[in-house]
Amino acid sequence: MRSTKGIMTVAAAVALAVYFAALTGPAIAAAGDVKNGETVYMKKCWWCHGKEGEADGPGADFMIPPPRNFADGVYKYRSSAPDSDLPRDEDLFRMISDGMPGTSMPAWSKVLDEKQRWDLVAYIKSLTDMFEDMENPPEMAYPSPAPSSPDSIAKGKQLFKDAKCFECHGEGGKGNTIKKLKEESGAKLWPRNLTQPWTFRGGNDPKDIYARITSGIPNTPMPAHAAEKTGAGKLSVEDRWHVVNYVMSLADSRMEVKEGEIVVKGVYRETLPTDENDPAWDIAEGTTFFLVPQIIQDERIYDPSNNGILVKSTFTDKEVAFLLEWDDRTRSVKGDPTSAMLAWGALGSDGVAIQTPLDLDNLASGKPYFGHGDASRPVSMMYWNSGDVEKGQSGSMFSTIGSGKKDVSDAAAAGFVSTGSYKDGTWKVMMRRNLVTDAKDKDTQFAAGKYIPIAFANWDGSNGEIGSKHTLTTWRWLLLKPETGSAVVMVPLMVFVLLVAGQFIFSVVGRKED
Amino acid sequence: MKLLKPWITVLVGYLLLKFGVPLVGSVLHPGTWPVVPTSVMKMYVFFMVAGALLINSFSEEGYNASIGPVMDLYTNPAKGRLRMGVILVVGLFGAYVAYQYVKPTFDAPVELRSVHPAPPSAAKAWGKSYNLQTLKNPFREDTANLAKHSEEGGKVYYQNCYFCHGDMMLGKGPYAEGFNPMPANFVDIGTIAQLTESFVFWRISTGGPGLPSEGTPWISAMPIWHHLLSEEEVWKVIIFLYDYTGHKPRVMAEHH
Numbered sequence: 180m181r182s183t184k185g186i187m188t189v190a191a192a193v194a195l196a197v198y199f200a201a202l203t204g205p206a207i208a209a210a211g212d213v214k215n216g217e218t219v220y221m222k223k224c225w226w227c228h229g230k231e232g233e234a235d236g237p238g239a240d241f242m243i244p245p246p247r248n249f250a251d252g253v254y255k256y257r258s259s260a261p262d263s264d265l266p267r268d269e270d271l272f273r274m275i276s277d278g279m280p281g282t283s284m285p286a287w288s289k290v291l292d293e294k295q296r297w298d299l300v301a302y303i304k305s306l307t308d309m310f311e312d313m314e315n316p317p318e319m320a321y322p323s324p325a326p327s328s329p330d331s332i333a334k335g336k337q338l339f340k341d342a343k344c345f346e347c348h349g350e351g352g353k354g355n356t357i358k359k360l361k362e363e364s365g366a367k368l369w370p371r372n373l374t375q376p377w378t379f380r381g382g383n384d385p386k387d388i389y390a391r392i393t394s395g396i397p398n399t400p401m402p403a404h405a406a407e408k409t410g411a412g413k414l415s416v417e418d419r420w421h422v423v424n425y426v427m428s429l430a431d432s433r434m435e436v437k438e439g440e441i442v443v444k445g446v447y448r449e450t451l452p453t454d455e456n457d458p459a460w461d462i463a464e465g466t467t468f469f470l471v472p473q474i475i476q477d478e479r480i481y482d483p484s485n486n487g488i489l490v491k492s493t494f495t496d497k498e499v500a501f502l503l504e505w506d507d508r509t510r511s512v513k514g515d516p517t518s519a520m521l522a523w524g525a526l527g528s529d530g531v532a533i534q535t536p537l538d539l540d541n542l543a544s545g546k547p548y549f550g551h552g553d554a555s556r557p558v559s560m561m562y563w564n565s566g567d568v569e570k571g572q573s574g575s576m577f578s579t580i581g582s583g584k585k586d587v588s589d590a591a592a593a594g595f596v597s598t599g600s601y602k603d604g605t606w607k608v609m610m611r612r613n614l615v616t617d618a619k620d621k622d623t624q625f626a627a628g629k630y631i632p633i634a635f636a637n638w639d640g641s642n643g644e645i646g647s648k649h650t651l652t653t654w655r656w657l658l659l660k661p662e663t664g665s666a667v668v669m670v671p672l673m674v675f676v677l678l679v680a681g682q683f684i685f686s687v688v689g690r691k692e693d
Numbered sequence: 694m695k696l697l698k699p700w701i702t703v704l705v706g707y708l709l710l711k712f713g714v715p716l717v718g719s720v721l722h723p724g725t726w727p728v729v730p731t732s733v734m735k736m737y738v739f740f741m742v743a744g745a746l747l748i749n750s751f752s753e754e755g756y757n758a759s760i761g762p763v764m765d766l767y768t769n770p771a772k773g774r775l776r777m778g779v780i781l782v783v784g785l786f787g788a789y790v791a792y793q794y795v796k797p798t799f800d801a802p803v804e805l806r807s808v809h810p811a812p813p814s815a816a817k818a819w820g821k822s823y824n825l826q827t828l829k830n831p832f833r834e835d836t837a838n839l840a841k842h843s844e845e846g847g848k849v850y851y852q853n854c855y856f857c858h859g860d861m862m863l864g865k866g867p868y869a870e871g872f873n874p875m876p877a878n879f880v881d882i883g884t885i886a887q888l889t890e891s892f893v894f895w896r897i898s899t900g901g902p903g904l905p906s907e908g909t910p911w912i913s914a915m916p917i918w919h920h921l922l923s924e925e926e927v928w929k930v931i932i933f934l935y936d937y938t939g940h941k942p943r944v945m946a947e948h949h
Contacts, residue, residue, distance in 0.1 A: 441801050
């Protein structure tokens with residue numbers, strides 16, 4: 180009798196314990212198994228983060244930002260109460276699970292189950308003594324968010340200036356810094372482009388941005404702004420929410436690559452825009468392409484800064500024009516002291532190139548190699564660069580049969596014009612030339628109505644990008660869409676008339692036969 | 694009923710193309726849903742409908758049953774209203790189809806490629822010629838040191854390959870989206886799991902430009918690794934790819 184009762188009591192206690200364990204999520208975290216974590220780490224993580232967690236794995240030198248140093252125990256993205264130096268277990272779990280956009284750190288939830296990810300949290304915490312005998316810190320409070328409104332955004336905009344966010348993030352938030360920034364370790368660091376929330380690493384919810392402003396980003400110069408009262412670079416709770424609303428309002432999806440969009444849409448016009456800032460460009464619809472670093476042939480580049488390029492095109496019966504627009508944190512002009520102060524490595528010029536196959540009638544058997552073509556299939560280039568302080572910007576046209584094998588073309592004879600200007604973290608460059616030229620052996624002969632392979636290259640001169648070290652796209656398409664004019668209306672109309680008339684005749688003839 | 698049969702066949706055929714093909718694809722390559730391109734779909738549907746019409750008009754009875762009501766509609770004086778309506782609807786439908794053809798679009802052309810073209814019998818790299826029929830991975834026999842070779846191969850991978858093929862070998866590296874075709878997914882059973890080590894060696898050494906024309910040359914961004922790595926490094930990265938994913942290289946059947 181008594182023993183049954185005892186078993187019942189124990190069972191009830193166990194049930195209760197399980198119930199409470201289930202209620203308090205972090206209990207799983209505490210249960211993370213260091214040993215299991217180590218096994219997974221030694222298979223998946225050490226390649227970047229290093230065998231001892233010292234951020235010195237074989238891959239570590241081939242990425243910017245560099246991997247986190249777990250032996251230091253300083254983490255960038257945390258939601259812990261501001262008086263704590265440590266991230267919460269949930270923060271580590273989230274970074275491991277969701278990954279960090281725009282970095283080499285992927286979302287491990289794709290291949291590791293929840294238990295394995297908690298085991299990893301436990302393991303990486305064991306690589307430093309920072310967490311020894313420490314409780315998991317409480318979550319920060321997110322008191323009374325100010326709802327977004329034009330008024331709040333306007334206040335946020337002013338505070339963005341007052342709190343000096345703009346010094347690093349730029350007036351319009353594009354990350355066009357006025358200071359050269361480094362991680363604690365000395366590694367190259369570019370501030371975030373706040374108009375591209377899809378590149379935020381700690382999430383882009385208002386709460387996430389509030390957390391970043393409140394606690395800053397450890398390991399980097401991005402400061403914590405939490406204070407009772409606004410002033411001296413600090414922000415009160417209410418003001419932090421205004422800044423959050425302002426940051427949210429900066430989002431601009433124009434520079435976001437839309438899946439499946441691979442065609443530059445060339446529209447027909449009577450006249451071409453005169454330069455890159457002509458409002459006439461507004462009517463043309465742009466296409467944005469992902470810029471990837473040149474990691475295909477030597478010299479390769481592993482730490483690009485620019486990530487996308489928006490392209491528009493219009494053409495007339497005689498000429499074609501392109502507008503190339505990209506976010507670039509630095510205006511790099513050789514000999515310019517401001518450029519030199521911000522530059523990593525030798526300062527080069529910013530530049531951009533458009534590549535098309537030289538012979539458009541010979542594409543059935545294949546396109547030229549996307550990296551400068553080859554002897555059997557040359558390519559033709561239009562190139563612009565920001566130049567230097569003395570001579571200013573310049574452009575040129577040439578054809579190539581492989582890297583470094585170029586044959587300069589007579590740009591003036593081709594009617595080639597290129598102009599560029601930089602404003603608030605964005606370059607806009609226009610290139611224009613005649614559709615058809617005399618130099619058939621050097622220049623692409625453009626024609627409306629056919630799909631033309633097109634590729635782009637981009638150089639950020641303040642990021643050590645020079646020569647073969649640049650970003651690029653592989654082949655995309657350009658379609659100079661002929662003016663459809665009357666055909667769009669006439670062809671369906673004709674079909675309609677023919678069909679109706681045909682049926683009439685059919686029915687009349689049929690009735691007669693009856 | 695008999696006349697319905699061909700139409701039911703058309704419907705079944707359509708559903709197979711629309712959902713069956715992608716379903717098979719998604720089983721073979723988990724995580725994908727490879728739809729039949731619209732242009733190809735249009736062609737198949739056209740032939741199926743034409744076939745059904747043809748079959749139905751073979752017999753006298755079939756001819757009367759399918760054509761009879763049509764003739765009645767167009768000639769029966771009592772059906773004047775309905776006739777007008779049908780004439781208009783047919784006309785409008787034709788105009789709509791015509792508009793679909795001439796309306797301005799910027800749809801990209803469809804490009805097809807063979808993923809695993811037949812390899813050449815010999816490959817050239819590092820200034821040498823390799824017989825791909827007999828070529829073996831020199832490190833595979835050295836079972837005692839396989840773990841060491843794999844780790845060295847891993848270093849090659851994280852310094853050269855992960856940008857495209859990804860930290861998790863899923864073909865989703867940080868720059869993968871910039872390339873078309875997409876980098877190969879090594880975890881998928883459709884890539885290294887069904888290839889021999891000599892084939893993989895050929896693909897890595899000669900890269901995209903080394904593909905024969907069925908692989909649409911010059912489009913794959915896969916670098917020519919014999920320009921950038923040593924022969925040993927390539928064999929070691931192959932050991933690593935199989936070790937990390939747990940796949941076994943395919944072994945060439947011995948010909949007797």
